[in-house]
Amino acid sequence: MGKATGFMEYERKTASERDPLTRLRDWNEYQLPLPEDELKKQGARCMDCGTPFCHTGIPINGTDSGCPLYNLIPEWNDLVYRGRWKEALDRLLKTNNFPEFTGRVCPAPCEGACTVAIHDPAVAIKNIEREIIDRGFAEGWIVPSPPKTRTGKTVAVVGSGPAGLAAADQLNKAGHSVTIYERDDRIGGLLMYGIPNMKLEKRLVERRVDLLKEEGVHFITGTEIGKDVTLDQLRDEFDAVILCAGAQKHRDLALEGRNLEEIHLAMKYLTESTKDLLDPAFETSISAEGKDVIVIGGGDTGADCVATALRQRCKSVVQFGRHPKLPDTREENNPWPEQPFVFTLDYAYEEAKARFGKDPRQYSIITKKLVGDENGKVKELHTVEAEKIIREDGSYSFRELPGTEKVWPTQLVLVAIGFEGTEDALLQNSGLDHQNRRVKAEYGEYMTNFDGVFAAGDVRRGQSLIVWAIHEGREAARECDRYLMGETDLP
Incomplete structure (x- = not known):
């Protein structure tokens, strides 16, 4: 805890925004970054609580409380206050594969659970997170890092939204050969087509996808599983399959x-x-x-x-x-x-x-x-x-x-x-157990009724937050790695 009295000395400040009438003339991002000195003050407002509720990540009375990714928020808040940005980036990436997305479009349940928020406005956690990852790219700290060795195992990931990308990223780091199937013409799922550009610029999605490509992840677009390719075909071709197809059947x-x-x-x-x-x-x-x-x-x-x-x-x-x-x-x-x-x-x-x-x-x-x-x-x-x-x-x-x-x-x-759940193509004629348009797979295990076929994110839990999608993608990757290798080092 860099400044014990920071939460009493500094007021909450969040990123400023471009003038509303001006930004209506284009499709560019509407938020502006906070100056570095202000970000340090916001980091200093963190109390480094004995129990940091901001990253507990638990549901209470049907609502989310804290970060489901268990981000090490007090640690990187303190590092930002001290100006140790690269170390802050290292701590952030330990739990979150894509902070450039969550730092922009997540509704920030971490801030709702911030202890400062009991009586005062919460620490500006989301703005700090966004600046850490943006600085990481700007400084050249984030570079392709393909695995040094390959396991010889192959995995198909269905869907390229946040759950699918997170699962692929983790499995690729473990040395498996990963292929992502996406039905649209571009990679990203709802990150690409469900969130407008002024909220999440598509160059950010494409930058991350390019990085994954350089690290060895293979992408196939314009292919819908259950329509163009069957689940049985994937099971025959790959050692394991992870379903992250989302829940895009509209009400x-x-x-x-x-x-x-x-x-x-x-x-x-x-x-x-x-x-x-x-x-x-x-x-x-x-x-x-x-x-x-x-x-x-x-x-x-x-x-x-x-x-x-x-x-x-x-x-x-x-x-x-x-x-x-x-x-x-x-x-x-x-x-x-x-x-x-x-x-x-x-x-x-x-x-x-x-x-x-x-x-x-x-x-x-x-x-x-x-x-x-x-x-x-x-x-x-x-x-x-x-x-x-x-x-x-x-x-x-x-x-x-x-x-x-x-x-x-x-x-x-x-x-x-809203959305009813997963669309018909994947559920019909696949043999997958499902209920209320959700593929059945136990939380924490993620295995479906087919051996070696896992499900994570909205396809399993229904419409939810981006942080839950990344969380489940990471966890399903861990269980998939355990299935393939008998043990796992993935978190």
Whole structure:
């Protein structure tokens, strides 16, 4: 602990952001790095607790508390305070394969569990993490490091999102020959196509993929397992298989008018928008330009749709959520060290407020039906306000409020109400045991009902956080290595 009184002397400061109206003119990253002297102060705010809840990584009452990767946060906070950046990088990479991703898009449950946050704003852990890894690349400390020897064992990894990349990275370090199969045309999964560029620039994903290639990982794109290649074929060709295919089957609306044109699933919209940005030859079939846009779903994916629509110069944008507005401070049923459920103004909402003068979110709203014009395109959306009823057992329902019906003009509706689980191609005709669209594999062991076939990340646990995906990818790699070699040195 470099400065025992740091948490009392310094206030929390996080990365500044580019002016909202300015950044709407491009697709570049919206955050700016903190100056070094400020980062040292933020590191000094860390209390080096006897029990550092920031990296406990446990679920409490159904929410995440602390970092599931068990990042050695107090250690690298102290090293940053002392200006020992390379040592801080070494400690960070012991537990996290891709801090350049988590330092940008993770919701930071570590900060929710920070002991300072009991009474004061948390240590700016996420900003420190991001600067450590960015400095590592800038200083040339991160270079290809292929294994010195190979085991002769081969592993197929299905899916190139954070779980698949983490599993491949770990197994490659252990000396196995790893091939990643990705159904899209670019590597990265949701890192590439599910998160817009202003939140995670694709050059960062491509930089990491290039590094893995130089270290010996082999990539095959445009190949969907269960469709282009069967699981049995992979089992015949490789010594082991790890399934990290994600959980990208969208929940959809079951409403009157759903068959109208210009109603799209959020992931299709985000994917095409990113492809349109990266590939001059690609022409997206969905654009928000000049349209009244309605986003249904109050989560992060919906926020990314808002930010994307703004950059496409929409006429207006509104985001609907069924739940009430979050409180400004923690409530009694959301105590520390749980992830705090409090109101924040995310980057997308700050941009919408700057552009249109108000936060685009509408709370306690239920969509009733969609109405189209004479050409079969959506022209309006009908809603009603609702009251959330919470029962004694914690379950809840919604009661519609008569007299609150409203009609909203719209020419583009984006559906962002979450994901059901893994898509059909992998589950059907593969023989994999699964339930609720999740492949069955015991946590900590990750073996499916097929010998030598493992499952990790969202394909196993359902839609979750990037830190959980990396965590499970690393752990599945450890168990796969144990299966192949009889023992393992992987963490």
